[in-house]
Amino acid sequence: MAKLTFSLCSLGFFFCFIMCSSYVHGKTWCVAQTQAPEPKLQEVLDYLCGRINCADIQPGGSCFDPDTVRNHASYAIDMNFRTNDECDGSYAAIAVTDPSYGACVYP
Structure with missing residues (x-):
């Protein structure tokens, strides 16, 4: 039983370390909340x-596809986060997982 408790504590510590070190090193993004309504986005x-400059989410831009309001809004929200240090919790959330995909690279 003690071995199992130690293992679970170690796993919890490791998970916390990974999450905290990502945040501490500035590896965060601000993206659209999954439950945010599309009209608001x-x-x-x-x-x-x-x-801000939204060229990357315009036709031909590296983040245009998939052409959805949610994806385009996430990119614009993160660019605003980078530029103005704003992440409005009414429609956006901090992410510690890189939202980049394919040719679309979030800064």
Whole structure:
């Protein structure tokens, strides 16, 4: 029983270490919440693309595909996070897993 408890504690410590070290080293992104409604994300996307460079989510851009409001909003939200250090919890969330995919690389 003591061996099992030690193993579970070690596993918990390791998981916490990985999560905390990612956060401490600035490896965080701000992306659209999965439950955020698309009309809200479209509103946010329109607003943010008036303030930041959204060329990567325009046709031909490295992050255009898949062409969905949620994917485009996530990219714009993260670019705003990088530029203005803003991550609005009403529609976005901090992620510790890199949301990059294919040719689309989040900074």
